[in-house]
Amino acid sequence: xxxxxxxxxxxxxxxxxxxxxxxxxxxxxxxxxxxxxxxxxxxxxxxxxxxxxxxxxxxxxxxxxxxxxxxxxxxxxxxxxxxxxxxxxxxxxxxxxxxxxxxxxxxxxxxxxxxxxxxxxxxxxxxxxxxxxxxxxxxxxxxxxxxxxxxxxxxxxxxxxxxxxxxxxxxxxxxxxxxxxxxxxxxxxxxxxxxxxxxxxxxxxxxxxxxxxxxxxxxxxxxxxxxxxxxxxxxxxxxxxxxxxxxxxxxxxxxxxxxxxxxxxxxxxxxxxxx
Amino acid sequence: xxxxxxxxxxxxxxxxxxxxxxxxxxxxxxxxxxxxxxxxxxxxxxxxxxxxxxxxxxxxxxxxxxxxxxxxxxxxxxxxxxxxxxxxxxxxxxxxxxxxxxxxxxxxxxxxxxxxxxxxxxxxxxxxxxxxxxxxxxxxxxxxxxxxxxxxxxxxxxxxxxxxxxxxxxxxxxxxxxxxxxxxxxxxxxxxxxxxxxxxxxxxxxxxxxxxxxxxxxxxxxxxxxxxxxxxxxxxxxxxxxxxxxxxxxxxxxxxxxxxxxxxxxxxxxxxxxxxxxxxxxxxxxxxxxxxxxxxxxxxxxxxxxxxxxxxxxxxxxxxxxxxxxx
Numbered sequence: 001x002x003x004x005x006x007x008x009x010x011x012x013x014x015x016x017x018x019x020x021x022x023x024x025x026x027x028x029x030x031x032x033x034x035x036x037x038x039x040x041x042x043x044x045x046x047x048x049x050x051x052x053x054x055x056x057x058x059x060x061x062x063x064x065x066x067x068x069x070x071x072x073x074x075x076x077x078x079x080x081x082x083x084x085x086x087x088x089x090x091x092x093x094x095x096x097x098x099x100x101x102x103x104x105x106x107x108x109x110x111x112x113x114x115x116x117x118x119x120x121x122x123x124x125x126x127x128x129x130x131x132x133x134x135x136x137x138x139x140x141x142x143x144x145x146x147x148x149x150x151x152x153x154x155x156x157x158x159x160x161x162x163x164x165x166x167x168x169x170x171x172x173x174x175x176x177x178x179x180x181x182x183x184x185x186x187x188x189x190x191x192x193x194x195x196x197x198x199x200x201x202x203x204x205x206x207x208x209x210x211x212x213x214x215x216x217x218x219x220x221x222x223x224x225x226x227x228x229x230x231x232x233x234x235x236x237x238x239x240x241x242x243x244x245x246x247x248x249x250x251x252x253x254x255x256x257x258x259x260x261x262x263x264x265x266x267x268x269x270x271x272x273x274x275x
Numbered sequence: 276x277x278x279x280x281x282x283x284x285x286x287x288x289x290x291x292x293x294x295x296x297x298x299x300x301x302x303x304x305x306x307x308x309x310x311x312x313x314x315x316x317x318x319x320x321x322x323x324x325x326x327x328x329x330x331x332x333x334x335x336x337x338x339x340x341x342x343x344x345x346x347x348x349x350x351x352x353x354x355x356x357x358x359x360x361x362x363x364x365x366x367x368x369x370x371x372x373x374x375x376x377x378x379x380x381x382x383x384x385x386x387x388x389x390x391x392x393x394x395x396x397x398x399x400x401x402x403x404x405x406x407x408x409x410x411x412x413x414x415x416x417x418x419x420x421x422x423x424x425x426x427x428x429x430x431x432x433x434x435x436x437x438x439x440x441x442x443x444x445x446x447x448x449x450x451x452x453x454x455x456x457x458x459x460x461x462x463x464x465x466x467x468x469x470x471x472x473x474x475x476x477x478x479x480x481x482x483x484x485x486x487x488x489x490x491x492x493x494x495x496x497x498x499x500x501x502x503x504x505x506x507x508x509x510x511x512x513x514x515x516x517x518x519x520x521x522x523x524x525x526x527x528x529x530x531x532x533x534x535x536x537x538x539x540x541x542x543x544x545x546x547x548x549x550x551x552x553x554x555x556x557x558x559x560x561x562x563x564x565x566x567x568x569x570x571x572x573x574x575x576x577x578x579x580x581x582x583x584x585x586x587x588x589x590x591x592x593x594x595x596x597x598x599x600x601x602x
Contacts, residue, residue, distance in 0.1 A: 113293030116582075117575045120537030121555065125301050125571040128559040205421055209541055212423050213556060232427055232545070235442075236435055246424030253419035 011262025017255025025071035034062035036069045036222050045238050055240035057230055063240065066222035067248055073223045074252065077138050077207040078200040084142025086196050089149025090185070096150070097157030098180050108154070111147045119144050123206065124215065132215045141203050149195055156188035190267030194260050201256035208249050224249050279590055283583060294575040295349060298568060299342050324358050328564065354569035358561070365569035369551060375445060376543070376550035379466060380535045383473040384528060387481050390474075392524070395485020399493065399520075400512065402486075410482065417479025422538060426472040426545045433468065441465050443547040469546045473538055477531045484527055488520040522593055529585025533578045 006012075024031060033053075040060035048055045054063040096107040114122075122144050130136045157180070160166055169183050185192075210216030211225025212232075219226055224245040231242030336344070348355070354365035398407045434442035441447070445465045450458050492498060493516055501511045539552030547553070551570060558566035590596040 109289065110293070113290055113297060115533075116290055116294055116579050117297065117571070118533040118537030118578060120540055121571055121574045122297075122301075124540065124555065124559050125298075125567055128562055128564070128567045129301065201419065205419075208421055209423060212421075213541065213544060215559065228424060228427065232423075235427060235431055239431055242424070242427040242431065246421060246427065249421045249424065250416070250419050253421075254415060257415060257419055 008262050008265060010258045011266060014255050014258030014260070014262050017251060018259050021071060021252050021255060022075065024068055025075050028068040028072055032062075032065035032068045034065045036061060036065040037220055038062075045234065045241075047238075048240050054244040055238065057227065057238075057241055058234065063227065063244060066227060067224065067245055070222045070224045070227065070245065071248065071252070073134065073217050073221065074204045074207060074249070075200075077134065077141065077217075078203040078256075080138040081141035081145065081203040081207075082196050082199040084139065085146040085199055086149055086192065088142070089146035090153050090192065092146070093150040093153025094157060094180050094185065097154035097161075098184070104154070107150070111150055114144070115147050117144075120206070120209070123210070127210070127215050132210070132218060134217050134221070137207060137210060137216055141206055145199060145202065149192065149199075152191055152195055153185075153188060156191060157184050160184050160187055190263075194264045194267065197256055197260035197263060201253045201260065204249065204253055204256070279596060280587065283586055287579060287583065290579055291576070294572060294579070295346055296342070298572050298575070299345060301571065302564070302568060303338075327356070328358075349572065354572070355565035357558075357566050358563040359566075365565050368554065368566065369570060369573055372549060372551045372554045375548060376536075376539050376552055379469055379473055379542070379548070379550065380532075380539065382466065382470045383477065383535060384531075386470060386474045387477045387531075388524070388528070391478055391481035391485055392521070394482040395520075396489055396512075396517065398482070398486040399489035402490065407486075414479045414483050417475050420475060422472050422475060423541050423545050425475055426468065426542065429468050429472065430545075440468055442468070445548055469542050469548060472545070473535060473542050476534065476538070480531070481524065481527060485520065485524060488523055489516060492516045492520045522589070525585055525589045525592060529582045529589075532581035532585075536574055536577060 038061060040056070043052070043056050043060040044058060046052055046056040046060075052062050052064065054067060057063055057066070092107050092111070096104040123140050126140045126143075127136065130140070161184075166179070166183055169179060174183065207216055208223070208225035208228070211223040212228050214226070214229060216225055217223035227245040228242055231238070231245065234241055352366055354369075356362050356364055357368055394410055398410050401407055430442040433440040441464060445462055446458075447453075447461050447465075450461050453461060493512075498511060498516055501515060502508075536552075539550060540556050541552070542548070543550045543552035544556050551574075555567070555570045555574075557563075558570065
């Protein structure tokens with residue numbers, strides 16, 4: 001077990017960061033020293049101190065407590081958005097890879113078309129027609145990030161199709177949904193998992209960007225992105241409003257990226273022994 | 276080569292159609308009549324605007340007919356009129372904002388190439404050295420850093436604390452009194468931070484890619500052969516390996532275009548740069564639907580053209596395609 005950690009330092013550091021952020025998010029109500037919404041006009045824009053580890057904002061709210069609750073928002077958006085993206089991607093990729101022919105061609109062309117759009121433009125355009133809210137953001141990010149998964153699943157299925165165990169299953173009369181679900185997809189789990197973990201990192205970045213622009217999670221609900229918006233407006237006088245939430249985003253995204261890369265090294269036999 | 280070009284151009288037609296279908300779909304994601312949603316209390320939109328938009332999109336007609344009408348207008352570059360007080364055509368508004376956005380992205384790409392190629396080569400040639408390891412750490416941080424946060428930190432450091440660089444806009448207030456070269460210098464001064472912030476993500480990805488590309492080439496048989504023939508290590512590296520490792524870079528550059536264009540929203544908003552990204556942001560905030568739709572379509576078409584350009588440069592750079600022996 002210990003050998004696994006030293007041999008895969010990326011995986012170790014990534015797991016540690018991901019677990020730490022998850023614990024902070026889940027137990028936010030227990031850890032947070034203050035009510036994240038408690039306005040205190042006497043303590044406006046205090047620099048970091050022992051009372052307020054990350055300072056206070058323009059309404060005197062404790063930034064550290066708000067960041068803990070912001071972690072919940074970021075992770076929730078990340079997980080739900082990626083869940084949606086994986087569901088769509090696996091479905092379309094499996095249909096394309098398994099059925100082939102016209103179905104394959106049309107699904108892949110549609111994927112190419114969606115990929116033509118700068119993702120951030122696509123998301124903003126949809127947001128313009130909907131109300132910005134945490135649910136809409138989860139759905140929109142999910143709906144605009146399935147393309148990579150679809151391509152990946154299709155490629156995996158195509159390469160698995162000629163393998164002996166699949167041919168054996170086919171000759172025993174397994175076909176259709178049971179073949180895909182029971183034999184093909186389980187063997188494609190590694191790459192799907194890797195892209196899901198990396199996808200969470202991407203979704204956290206996109207959510208914070210949207211919230212930073214004021215088109216994501218709406219105040220007074222705290223999110224790392226919308227604390228940074230306040231930081232931008234007060235950049236001349238209150239550096240802590242910008243510094244800490246951004247650092248939280250950086251560390252979280254870094255953690256999921258490292259975990260994803262580590263899992264890739266672990267699950268992809270082609271990378272074994274290559275350094 | 277000519278045949279290849281023709282094939283690529285023809286291949287763009289279905290993609291262009293797809294772009295319009297998806298954009299048309301976005302307009303209809305919201306329940307109810309798209310132009311009216313959320314506009315009831317919008318003081319910037321008058322009843323006449325809504326009426327005008329209704330007739331522009333033909334919203335009383337069936338969907339396929341709406342789409343067909345819209346497509347015909349797009350074909351002659353008619354994107355409708357903005358909701359804003361000036362009611363100017365969407366195309367005019369976008370065209371005047373486009374140059375600065377393209378400039379920033381082109382400069383960012385140039386910076387990415389100039390920095391990433393040497394970084395990648397160094398990492399590959401001296402792999403697992405201290406330098407390679409610290410560059411790898413930089414790459415992981417570059418991937419994870421939110422561009423707007425990096426921008427804020429740089430604004431604080433170079434703008435607020437050191438007062439070396441301006442933190443917003445593209446001109447000083449008195450730029451119209453400056454001579455030509457002084458004005459250019461002023462512009463460059465204003466673009467340093469935005470270009471660097473736009474480039475950071477791509478820089479990390481590209482240098483990583485260059486490293487693994489170079490490693491792969493160095494291990495290939497023809498390089499071993501060259502070594503066996505006693506060629507100098509530097510000749511092998513920089514005359515033979517580098518050329519082949521550079522080829523995939525062109526493809527990656529094409530793939531990074533949508534990210535750069537999308538990222539321009541954040542960078543331009545952060546630094547108050549009057550480009551297409553900021554225009555799009557303002558359009559989304561004020562629910563200026565014709566402008567939102569216009570920029571979405573134009574952004575996708577720009578991406579498509581960027582990809583075409585990348586493919587053509589690849590074809591031009593790769594002798595296998597240039598002389599038509601492959602594909």
